[in-house]
Amino acid sequence: MPIIEVEELSREFQVMEPAGRFRRRKKTVHAVRGIDFSVEPGEAVGYIGANGAGKSTTIKMLTGVLVPSSGRVSVCGFNPVPQRKALARKIGVVFGQRSQLWWDLPLQDSYPILGAMHRMPEADWKPRFQELAEQMDLGEFLTTPVRQLSLGQRMRGEVAAALLHRPDLIILDEPTIGLDMISKEKLRQFLDAERRENGTTLLLTTHDMSDIQRLCQRVLVVDDGAIAYDGPLTGLADVAGAVRTMVVDLTAPVHSADLLSLPDGAVHQGIEAEGIRHSVSFDPSKLSAATVLAAISSTAEVADLSLHEPDIEHLVRELYGSARR
Amino acid sequence: MRAYWELAKSSFRRHSTYRTAAVAGAFTNSVFGLIRASLLLSAITTAGGAIGGYSAMEAATYVWLGQALLAPLGLFGTAELANRVKSGDIAVDLSRSVNLTASYWAQDLGRAAFDVLPRGLPPLIVGALVTGLSMPGSPEPYLLGFVSILAAVSLNFLGFFAINLLSFWVLEIRGFWMLYMVVMNLLSGFLVPVTWFPGWLLEFARATPFPSMLQTPVDILAGRTVGGESLAMVGIQLLWLAVLLIVVQMMVRFGSRRLVVQGG
Numbered sequence: 048m049p050i051i052e053v054e055e056l057s058r059e060f061q062v063m064e065p066a067g068r069f070r071r072r073k074k075t076v077h078a079v080r081g082i083d084f085s086v087e088p089g090e091a092v093g094y095i096g097a098n099g100a101g102k103s104t105t106i107k108m109l110t111g112v113l114v115p116s117s118g119r120v121s122v123c124g125f126n127p128v129p130q131r132k133a134l135a136r137k138i139g140v141v142f143g144q145r146s147q148l149w150w151d152l153p154l155q156d157s158y159p160i161l162g163a164m165h166r167m168p169e170a171d172w173k174p175r176f177q178e179l180a181e182q183m184d185l186g187e188f189l190t191t192p193v194r195q196l197s198l199g200q201r202m203r204g205e206v207a208a209a210l211l212h213r214p215d216l217i218i219l220d221e222p223t224i225g226l227d228m229i230s231k232e233k234l235r236q237f238l239d240a241e242r243r244e245n246g247t248t249l250l251l252t253t254h255d256m257s258d259i260q261r262l263c264q265r266v267l268v269v270d271d272g273a274i275a276y277d278g279p280l281t282g283l284a285d286v287a288g289a290v291r292t293m294v295v296d297l298t299a300p301v302h303s304a305d306l307l308s309l310p311d312g313a314v315h316q317g318i319e320a321e322g323i324r325h326s327v328s329f330d331p332s333k334l335s336a337a338t339v340l341a342a343i344s345s346t347a348e349v350a351d352l353s354l355h356e357p358d359i360e361h362l363v364r365e366l367y368g369s370a371r372r
Numbered sequence: 373m374r375a376y377w378e379l380a381k382s383s384f385r386r387h388s389t390y391r392t393a394a395v396a397g398a399f400t401n402s403v404f405g406l407i408r409a410s411l412l413l414s415a416i417t418t419a420g421g422a423i424g425g426y427s428a429m430e431a432a433t434y435v436w437l438g439q440a441l442l443a444p445l446g447l448f449g450t451a452e453l454a455n456r457v458k459s460g461d462i463a464v465d466l467s468r469s470v471n472l473t474a475s476y477w478a479q480d481l482g483r484a485a486f487d488v489l490p491r492g493l494p495p496l497i498v499g500a501l502v503t504g505l506s507m508p509g510s511p512e513p514y515l516l517g518f519v520s521i522l523a524a525v526s527l528n529f530l531g532f533f534a535i536n537l538l539s540f541w542v543l544e545i546r547g548f549w550m551l552y553m554v555v556m557n558l559l560s561g562f563l564v565p566v567t568w569f570p571g572w573l574l575e576f577a578r579a580t581p582f583p584s585m586l587q588t589p590v591d592i593l594a595g596r597t598v599g600g601e602s603l604a605m606v607g608i609q610l611l612w613l614a615v616l617l618i619v620v621q622m623m624v625r626f627g628s629r630r631l632v633v634q635g636g
Contacts, residue, residue, distance in 0.1 A: 110463075110466075111466070112462075112463045113632070114629050114630070128629070131466065131467075132469045132471070135467055135469035142463060142464060145460070146461075146464070147464045147467070149382055151386045152382060152386055152389075156385065160375070160378040160382055163374040163378040164375040164470050166375075166469075192389075
């Protein structure tokens with residue numbers, strides 16, 4: 048039985064817009080329009096789309112915080128809105144931009160409250176908390192008030208809070224927003240391990256392509272309130288032609304693209320800074336960054352380099368553009 | 373139940389971290405107590421020794437008890453819920469497996485428990501030193517007074533919570549807030565005792581929950597009402613508690629259905 052089942056789900060909002068000097072007119076905005084999907088237990092699904100595409104609206108309806116305009120939702124066998132409290136004991140939610148911790152208390156003080164809310168006896172939540180604190184490296188700032196934590200520390204605390212009651216499903220709304228590379232990677236490793244060990248179902252929205260690549264086998268792309276793509280990540284990259292771009296700075300200028308040796312499949316994109324800076328795009332499923340770099344280094348000395356992932360906005364635009372054509 | 377107990381405890385701890393604020397608050401309450409007491413006392417002297425059954429000492433006691441209970445009873449309220457609706461953080465509250473009203477209520481009781489000593493004691497000490505207090509000698513008024521204070525904390529909480537809940541329907545509750553503050557300050561007997569009101573206003577006040585929010589515990593603690601009368605007053609408080617609880621629960625129920633959570 049699917050853990051999430053969504054049928055013909057829609058949500059519209061009434062907004063007022065000015066009409067003339069004093070009058071206002073009601074306007075209906077369709078944030079989510081008739082989406083269908085289901086998620087099986089243990090799956091890891093990335094829910095992606097541009098800003099305002101309807102991601103957060105969907106998540107709010109899944110967690111029972113927002114009433115759908117029409118359609119049917121079932122999460123862990125519950126109807127989210129009327130059974131919100133019962134559902135909350137089965138799922139963990141992380142809103143990347145909000146906090147479920149108690150702002151002016153030391154971090155460790157939030158967990159007894161959460162344990163009590165989930166009706167877990169101390170013998171149950173305490174070992175689990177210790178396990179999470181160890182895995183997420185919370186030790187050094189457990190006694191620091193939440194308001195004084197850095198964003199990366201707080202996010203680790205948030206994820207531990209969402210997982211304290213061993214939920215069947217964890218929903219993360221932009222969990223890595225604003226985190227540095229190391230914090231992001233730590234969080235991803237942890238989420239991946241958690242899913243492998245406990246079979247926790249994962250649904251996450253993100254703007255970071257590497258989150259999806261690291262964590263999800265399946266992606267749902269939402270655009271303008273409708274599902275534009277539902278399938279494996281590799282398929283998405285094929286559809287949208289996802290490419291990585293490597294930018295290298297050479298120690299000595301090379302003025303022509305032909306003078307730089309590149310492996311098959313890598314495409315030279317341009318020269319900047321009078322032959323010093325070159326950008327090369329390649330398909331990450333066929334070529335590794337190391338191969339590309341090795342080829343370039345065989346003809347020119349590389350002083351510096353940076354890698355650019357395809358961004359989700361770009362992918363979605365490509366994808367949706369091609370679907371409309 | 374354990375969740376609400378933990379919430380109350382955590383709220384007590386949260387408030388206990390702001391000690392400077394508590395000291396500043398107690399100082400303000402005491403200074404305003406001096407101003408209010410001197411105004412009332414000069415009025416009573418002008419009137420010839422007593423107004424509406426209050427002697428000078430009794431009027432001063434009324435002022436100091438009011439100033440002491442001001443913070444613990446939560447007479448200034450908090451707009452926390454409305455702010456969380458505005459910022460969209462209400463989504464977090466609604467994602468928890470607890471009753472929204474009960475979780476805020478428990479936290480308010482924890483806050484009140486902290487406020488009792490640091491905010492309640494200083495005005496009473498200042499009062500005892502400056503004007504003297506007329507307090508009853510038997511234990512009953514204090515025992516019943518404790519129950520009455522608990523009820524009054526809850527009534528004040530529910531009153532302000534209802535105003536906060538209006539934010540489920542309207543974007544800005546400031547107007548409602550102001551109106552509520554003005555009406556509550558007058559009818560709760562905070563400015564002058566309700567028995568000083570003209571007859572029509574006294575009757576009107578008694579048809580509202582407001583006197584139960586301050587006047588009742590002050591009267592019981594000062595020993596102005598005793599025995600059966602005090603019990604009846606507490607009974608009225610509990611009645612209003614039931615009424616407000618139903619109103620608030622209805623508001624949560626219908627309001628959360630039409631709540632639009634702000635932001636992404």
